[in-house]
Amino acid sequence: MARFPALxxxxxxxxxxxxxxxxxxxxxxxxxxxxxxxxPDCRIPNDDKWLSKHFHLSVEQIEKKVRPIIKExxxxxxxxxxxxxxxxxxxxKLEHSDNQRTRANSRWGKKKKSTPAMPSIPxxxxxxxxxxxxxxxxxxxxxxxGGDKPFLKSVTIERAHEIAGQYxxxxxxxxxxxxxxxxxxxxxxxxxxxxxxxxxxxxxI
Numbered sequence: 136m137a138r139f140p141a142l143x144x145x146x147x148x149x150x151x152x153x154x155x156x157x158x159x160x161x162x163x164x165x166x167x168x169x170x171x172x173x174x175p176d177c178r179i180p181n182d183d184k185w186l187s188k189h190f191h192l193s194v195e196q197i198e199k200k201v202r203p204i205i206k207e208x209x210x211x212x213x214x215x216x217x218x219x220x221x222x223x224x225x226x227x228k229l230e231h232s233d234n235q236r237t238r239a240n241s242r243w244g245k246k247k248k249s250t251p252a253m254p255s256i257p258x259x260x261x262x263x264x265x266x267x268x269x270x271x272x273x274x275x276x277x278x279x280x281g282g283d284k285p286f287l288k289s290v291t292i293e294r295a296h297e298i299a300g301q302y303x304x305x306x307x308x309x310x311x312x313x314x315x316x317x318x319x320x321x322x323x324x325x326x327x328x329x330x331x332x333x334x335x336x337x338x339x340i
Contacts, residue, residue, distance in 0.1 A: 138293070139228050141300045142172050148220075152208075163204050166190060171218055177225035178215040232296055232304075285323035295331045307331055 153161050170179050170189055179185070186197045210217045287308070295304050311317060311330045320326035 138175075138297065139172070139225070139232075140297060142169065143224050143228075156204075159200070160204060163190070163201055164208060167201075167204065167209065167216070168218065168221055171216070171221055172225065177222050178217045181211060181214055181216050232293075285317055285320070287327055288324055291324040291327060295328060298328065298331050299335055302331075302335060304331075307334060310334075 171177050183194045183197050187194050
């Protein structure tokens, strides 16, 4: 699955850049753009066999129909094909995604640190065990360390971006926490992804 499912399309620039293409050539160009956007680091292999498989064309047809479009619009290295403007958009999207995750983790991390910790009371939990206050089975310790602002794993945030598309993940996470869903969740990561799916399904963009 693509890291960023929504492809930004600037139709004025696209129309001016491709106005001279035939319908077939324009379709080839758009397929190149889509393949790049959905690939790691926004680039695809510079390999005729790979292109043949993804364009459903023979190697001979790739050389005749696809390579001229690549030559006109793409940056070609020995290993990869990229498109300058598309790569710039992908990098901006990546930077925005990383900044959102950093801000979200920092915001909830500060709130969690500011919450005063409850002192453990080993004598009430297990009078026979003097070390029960430091035990991993101590229910009071679990409550204190868990808090009511659970952290979300970075892989969860990335998966949420894939599901949410154009939605702002920071906004969705804030709604999830302020709505009280985070406090009730036994598995915060799974619960947050479920919340995002439900929100996107009910409020499509």
